Amino acid sequence: MNQQNISDAKRHNWVDISIVVIIAALASFHLYTASVGILPSYAQASVHWALVSAYILLTKPLKFKFGRLIDLAIIAVNVYLTYYQMVIQEDMIFRAGIYYKYEIVFSIIALLIALEVSRRVIGFILPVISILFLSYALLGSHLTGLFKTVSFSISRIAPYLYTSTDGLFGQTLLVSAQFIFLFVLFGTILDMTGAGSFFVDMSFSLTGRARGGPAQAAIYSSMLMGTINGSGAANVVTTGTFTIPLMKKVGFKPSMSGAIEAVASSGGQIMPPVMGAVAFLMSEITGIEYATIAMASLIPAVLYYLTLSTGVYLTARRDHIPAIPKEELADFFKTLKSGWLYFLPLVMLVALLFKGYSPQRSAFGAIVATLVVGFIVNRANMTLSNFVTALKKAANGIAPIAAACILAGIIMGVINLTGLGLKISGIIEGIAAGRLLVALILAMLTSLLLGMGLPTSAAYMILAVLVAPAVIKMGASTLSAHLFILYFGALSTITPPVALSTFAAAGIAEANIWKTGIDALKLAATGFIIPFVFVFNEELLLVGSGVQITIAFVTAMIGCLVLASSLIGWFGTKLSIVSRLLLLPCAIMLFMANPPILSVVGLVLSSVIIGGEFTIRKRMSTANAA
Structure with missing residues (x-):
């Protein structure tokens, strides 16, 4: 092996090790907070983004020379910015919206990093939309009519998005940090078993x-x-x-x-x-x-x-x-017998949720149950390498979601600000x-x-x-x-x-x-x-008497059948374009159980239309046979 190949192997080795460390930290952090208690919202979202963004930057690096060094610099800066955002939250209460000049710079850098990291994993569309919203906040005072805003400077917009509960580390990212990752992890571990x-x-x-x-x-x-x-x-x-x-x-x-x-x-x-x-x-x-x-x-x-x-x-x-x-x-009963325990984590999840446990605690309980079931049903799958693969799948699953959520925070922040x-x-x-x-x-x-x-x-x-x-x-x-x-x-x-x-x-x-x-x-x-x-x-939302709900559900099921027939163009026989077009409003009437006459009319008309198609096809077959 030549010197260049040895160098490349070493580089890939430390990157792979770093990725494993990050995904392990990501899973450990969320499992810990789900079982012991989540952090304050800004801290929960910040740690989540620091880990997820580091994973994205390591797995989707810049392709030019020194690109890895730039990525490492971005990771280091972003970790510091997420940390700083956490430690100044209490201080911000007493400052009443006053920011230091360097905090404005920090805010702008945090926005740029969010846009760049998100671009790498979800493409250009959402980052461009986010930039358009930022442009609206910055230039909206020059518009006329309903969409005209007061004048906002970048020194007002950026810190607001960096520190407020409506911005980068606000409610949208918190959804990813509180709920979604745990359920993505649950899904990947369930699949691993x-x-x-x-x-x-x-x-x-x-x-x-x-x-x-x-x-x-x-x-x-x-x-x-x-x-x-x-x-x-x-x-x-x-x-x-x-x-x-x-x-x-x-x-x-x-x-x-x-x-x-x-x-x-x-x-x-x-x-x-x-x-x-x-x-x-x-x-x-x-x-x-x-x-x-x-x-x-x-x-x-x-x-x-x-x-x-x-x-x-x-x-x-x-x-x-x-x-x-x-x-x-495969025989249904043999298949069920071999893996019926796999239903237990899902049953536990639903049971915990309906008993009033938090989604985080319920997901944690379901994950623990999944691991137990995995060791009982298929111990051969419960290897360290499979665990690492499951954690990577969870990180891959949450990466585009977290990126979209942090950019949604920009959009939400601008919406509230303006x-x-x-x-x-x-x-x-x-x-x-x-x-x-x-x-x-x-x-x-x-x-x-x-x-x-x-x-x-x-x-x-x-x-x-x-x-x-x-x-x-x-x-x-x-x-x-x-x-x-x-x-x-x-x-x-x-x-x-x-x-x-x-x-x-x-x-x-x-x-x-x-x-x-x-x-x-x-x-x-x-x-x-x-x-x-x-x-x-x-x-259809279970609001009303039992009789009303039953009638609405039954007629809606018939409407589903009529609608599918209309769209696919077949119901025991090929349907003409005219019949398909006529069946569409019939299906809609069947969905409308109130007033009941609409469902009755829809059922009668759809029966006549489909019956007419069978009659026509039968006559055509008879004529062709003759």
């Missing part, structure tokens, strides 16, 4: 004999992992690497395979009990109990997955995709002019736009400030308004032009991005309809 493979095997044993069995397995295994994960895109990368090839193998088109995985993974963010950690955040913001939020979210989430599952089944029938032969499938949130809410109220439906449409568009490129939790934080107040003022309940924006914040990850989950799935499937995006929008159609329905008819 073999639970991920078990869930897939279980899904296959249950659904394999149906048409498109691998796709159904992908849906429900991705749902299980997606509700724990804080990012739809991250879940696509985690589970899609083995579900997408299986779907392609049995006959699904690449674009449809990618779309199924993207829609299933993103839906995990709306599926109780964890909802990608947003349920806990929503509880803190709204003051509504976690259990109420989780229960209210159940029926809409079930309808979302029912439409997806039905759409996949109809696609398989339409495209003549065969079922998996029985002899190639009063932009009130202005946007005012615009929505002004255009809606008291019409709730118009307000909801505007809220949907705003949510899809502002949610681009953000993990669901960060998107929800911003939308809860910008959009939810306007929807509530128009007459929606607090619960329905916040669930409404959550849905569209989650769906923004599959909605073009910035559809991170769709892009990730298309890459794995080797499919055209836009075809995958169109297929994803079809499969996720219920997600775009249900939020409007539950704002007007809260029976």
Whole structure:
């Protein structure tokens, strides 16, 4: 080995060791604070960002000469800045917003580091959006009309974003530091024990004999992992690497395979009990109990997955995709017997949450239970190297989320500093002019736009400030308004032009991005309809009598079937374009259980339309035979 190779090997060796030390420190810090008690919010967020940013800089280094040295300098400076931000918090109370000149410089450097570190892991889109918001704060006084602001100097903006609870180390990053990392870690450790493979095997044993069995397995295994994960895109990368090839193998088109995985993974963010950690955040913001939020979210989430599952089944029938032969499938009861203990951590998580334990303590308990189960069920997997791999996966999963959250802090800080949130809410109220439906449409568009490129939790934080107040003022309940924006914040990850989950799935499937995006929008159609329905008819949120809720749920399930038929174009027979267009409003009427006559009309019309298609096809077959 020549001198250059020896030098390169040594360099990689110290980098690898440093990465292992950082990921071990990251996991240890969060497990300690989850079990013993979290630090003050600014300290919790600061330590979290110091460790995550160091990991990003070491794993995504600058590529030119001396790039590593520059990265090390950035790490050292950032560690000091996060430390300094912690130690001056109490002093800031007595200073009443007065900053020293060097603190202004510190603030500017902290902003620049956040932008650069985030750029390396999530690309240019969100950093550019953050810079636009900063520009608005700096130059908004030169505008005219509603968006005109008072004059803010950089010496006012930067320290505010550096030290306040609305800025870099504020609520958005705290979500990542308090909740999301623990659930990402829970997911990676659960997968390390073999639970991920078990869930897939279980899904296959249950659904394999149906048409498109691998796709159904992908849906429900991705749902299980997606509700724990804080990012739809991250879940696509985690589970899609083995579900997408299986779907392609049995006959699904690449674009449809990618779309199924993207829609299933993103839906995990709306599926109780964890909802990608947003349920806990929503509880803190709204003051509504976690259990109420989780229960209210159940029926809409079930309808979302029912439409997806039905759409996949109809696609398989339409495209003549065969079922998996029985002899190639694992026996359900044997599979369940071999790994039923893997359900215990999930049961413990739900039980602790519903008993009133904090999300952090509940996640900690679930992680401990996972480790115990891992040693009982599959001791061979519980090796040091596998632990390190699981910690790396957790760090990889949290890196883009934390980066997006810290930039969301910039956006949130500017919104609060300039009063932009009130202005946007005012615009929505002004255009809606008291019409709730118009307000909801505007809220949907705003949510899809502002949610681009953000993990669901960060998107929800911003939308809860910008959009939810306007929807509530128009007459929606607090619960329905916040669930409404959550849905569209989650769906923004599959909605073009910035559809991170769709892009990730298309890459794995080797499919055209836009075809995958169109297929994803079809499969996720219920997600775009249900939020409007539950704002007007809260029976789907378990508000009302038992009879009302039951009727609403049953008619909505029928609506899911009709909607899937309309979008896929098949229901026992190929449906014409005219019939598909007519079935769409019928499905919407079936979702609207109040007044009941709408559901009755929708059911009758859809039956007539589908019956007419069968009659026409039968006559055509008879004529051709003659």
